[in-house]
Amino acid sequence: MPELPEVETTLRGIHPHLLQQKITAVRVYQPKLRWAVPDELQTIIGQRVLSVKRRAKYLLIETKLGSVIIHLGMSGSLRLCDKGTTRQKHDHVEFEINQQQVLRLHDPRRFGCVLFSQDPLQHKLLINLGPEPLLDAFTAKHLYQRAGQRKVSIKSFIMDAKNVVGVGNIYANEALFMAGISPKIAVGCITLKRYQLLVDAIKQVLADAIKQGGTTLNDFVNADGDTGYFQLKLNVYGQNDKPCSQCETMIIKLVQNQRASFYCPQCQS
Numbered sequence: 662m663p664e665l666p667e668v669e670t671t672l673r674g675i676h677p678h679l680l681q682q683k684i685t686a687v688r689v690y691q692p693k694l695r696w697a698v699p700d701e702l703q704t705i706i707g708q709r710v711l712s713v714k715r716r717a718k719y720l721l722i723e724t725k726l727g728s729v730i731i732h733l734g735m736s737g738s739l740r741l742c743d744k745g746t747t748r749q750k751h752d753h754v755e756f757e758i759n760q761q762q763v764l765r766l767h768d769p770r771r772f773g774c775v776l777f778s779q780d781p782l783q784h785k786l787l788i789n790l791g792p793e794p795l796l797d798a799f800t801a802k803h804l805y806q807r808a809g810q811r812k813v814s815i816k817s818f819i820m821d822a823k824n825v826v827g828v829g830n831i832y833a834n835e836a837l838f839m840a841g842i843s844p845k846i847a848v849g850c851i852t853l854k855r856y857q858l859l860v861d862a863i864k865q866v867l868a869d870a871i872k873q874g875g876t877t878l879n880d881f882v883n884a885d886g887d888t889g890y891f892q893l894k895l896n897v898y899g900q901n902d903k904p905c906s907q908c909e910t911m912i913i914k915l916v917q918n919q920r921a922s923f924y925c926p927q928c929q930s
């Protein structure tokens with residue numbers, strides 16, 4: 662599934678090709694994505710792209726008349742190619758740029774979406790999202806205050822987009838290891854000082870993944886969407902029954918909230 666670093670990498674890849682360029686056509690080959698692609702998407706034809714941004718895992722392509730909201734779902738990717746390039750199976754929506762290039766959404770499982778909004782940050786999908794993990798608004802104090810006396814596990818808590826966006830399963834596991842915090846511990850039992858370690862770890866894990874993703878940017882035009890975390894060094898994720906890289910204790914796997922957690926019982930408490 663494309664995670665925040667992949668979406669950020671995609672953003673950096675398409676941004677220079679879209680900014681200030683004119684959208685000369687919008688073609689919808691398959692409107693049945695996670696939600697139906699709305700007819701009002703055609704509003705942007707003839708408009709220039711004023712900005713291309715990311716909010717959580719949503720990409721926002723802004724024009725004067727409104728913004729396109731794109732989510733890559735489980736299997737989506739965006740590709741920029743010359744207009745004449747043969748369309749592939751599962752290329753569902755395309756935006757033509759300056760009558761020369763096309764930005765295509767490829768999504769075999771169709772859990773992604775392409776929506777339109779005049780005020781995307783107020784859209785129901787985006788309005789309740791927590792802070793961006795890489796921005797200064799994401800602090801230890803923010804997590805500590807939201808945690809209060811709650812008993813929910815820290816792993817579930819940091820994967821909840823209302824608390825912070827973009828911390829997928831791999832990143833949650835790796836950040837908790839880096840911070841020395843057990844995925845099972847209740848959020849109300851964690852001190853502000855430990856939240857600081859966790860916030861630093863989340864920022865570092867995501868920044869590292871984006872950096873790795875960035876190394877594939879040169880291939881972006883022909884990319885098949887496979888970027889990012891596979892190149893990350895994983896300390897705990899998928900490492901069950903292998904020795905911890907720090908202390909050689911066996912890494913344990915458990916299931917929390919239907920997601921696999923991996924941790925070192927010695928290093929994390």
Ligand SMILES: [Zn+2]
Nearest residue numbers: 905908925928
């Ligand atoms: Zn260990």
